[in-house]
Amino acid sequence: MLKKVMVTCAVTGAGDTAGRSEHVPVTPKEIADSAIKAANAGATVAHIHVRDPETGGISHKMEHYEEVVERIRESDTDVIINITAGGGGDWIPSKEDPTVGGPGTWMQTPSERHAPVEKLLPELCTLDCGSLNFGDQVYISPYGWLQEHAKMIQDAGVRPELEIFDTGQLLLAKQLMSEGLINEDPLFQFCMGIPWGMDADPETLIYLKNRLPEGAHFSAFGIGRQQFPVAMQSFLLGGHVRVGLEDNLYLEKGVLATNEQLVDKMVNIMQAAGSEPMSPDEARDFLNLRK
Template sequence: MEELIINYTPTGMVPMKSDNPNVPLSVHEIIEDVHQAYEIGITLVHLHARHPQTFEPDFRLEVYGPILEGVRQHCPDLVCGVSLSGRNFNEFKMRSEPLQLLPDMASLTLSSLNFSRQASVNAPDMVQELLHAIYAHGAQPELEVFDLGMMNYAQYLIRKGWLKKPLYFNLLFGNIASMQPRFSHLGAVVQELPDDAWYAFAGIGDSQLPVHLMALASGAGIRVGLEDNLYFDSRRNQLASNHDLLRRVHHLANVVERPVMSSITFGQAGFYNTHRIKKHRHEHAN
């Protein structure tokens, strides 16, 4: 069976301690949470930063920097991604600021969409500017697709020569205004993936477990964490922890005999930051 990509999403932009006390929000909590997940087994991590006092989403280098530094110290070969989301910030300077830290990947939602209480605005010029900035900083885009229109836009960017291999997609299901966890929706969007694309399924809320099962059966990767789902069960009787959700994925992967892809394997496929690789080689050469 194909190796399983596990994209770990511990924090997100929305959850607070009042929603689930297990969500890591401080710099220390995020670093420790990711370190434990790394020991359990993940392929890449999708990081969000929070303001140290209010715990609202934050884009600033002084907040993101210590998170990336701490994660890299404990998990030196882990592919680390940052969020460039437009849900709370829609100015290019704000959204692109974390790229100065030379992450391996950076999220790029390919069009605008509505969530249950909020819009995520991604105008065409913003998507294109962010894409060029991601490449300029040696990173790879973590392409986020919520509907077929976004997949079509990815194909457009490829035709223009702006979006280049290797390609990694998160295909997200269960948002009220987006694709749903139905075989018809999964099949339609997977059929439109570019050749040789790497991809993972994500299920929002109660969709997470059904989507994970579909991913395991179909050969897709899995995105997992409290960013997408706060509960361990569909009846919402048991609040989840990141590591409970991750261990369940490992258990299910063992049942279907899909080994977890190492971060080194994924990174060496072209998903490590090229500027950091060159800097590392230069330092060792001297």
């Protein structure tokens, strides 16, 4: 177990959650404000998606990312910003013609997914390491696209957080490393309990941890009621943690949460076990982030 643990807050996500809780931030100002409050509660990293302010649904617009990042950077918090680079991979085959995408499909090339990272240069960004049956759709991230995307992230000087949704994706990430597309001491995020990826249980987390490359760092999260059990398992095994409204809406059964409440609860659990949240500056040194 680490004495200092990075706490990531996944602030809003892209799922259909805004209509299920009034606390899910939607506008750029709401997302930035929620990230700042999470940082003040002890979050080391703010993981950022953006939404359409009118509908609350997914957005990939550059101006929304720009406003969120600008507001966070102009605040009095030094939280590490982690922008998603996994958008635009949603494929839902048309019922009339399965060779084309039906309603809900939203595809982007690697360069389009990378555009906010290229322009805003956060310290971290995500790289989703493979395709997946994701609920009732398919998330598309073939290996050739991963090679292209990993190279763009590397050239930008941004550190990738390697998102692993199923066990085989760890092999894809290690292959990218062998080709020199991921720098040494990589950072992995194990994304657990998402239909139809890997289970959110101790056996799976131990399996993944035992197959990490030498020098790797890892974090893990579970969705819904598995958020805190998976986070606890992660830091007890020597990893880092992620909480936030992207993955879970509830502080406890029947009680809707805010991001800062989820962070505060996680920090209290860690402190009870003898660990403390890592400050953003401590994490910058730990991960050797660009300064």
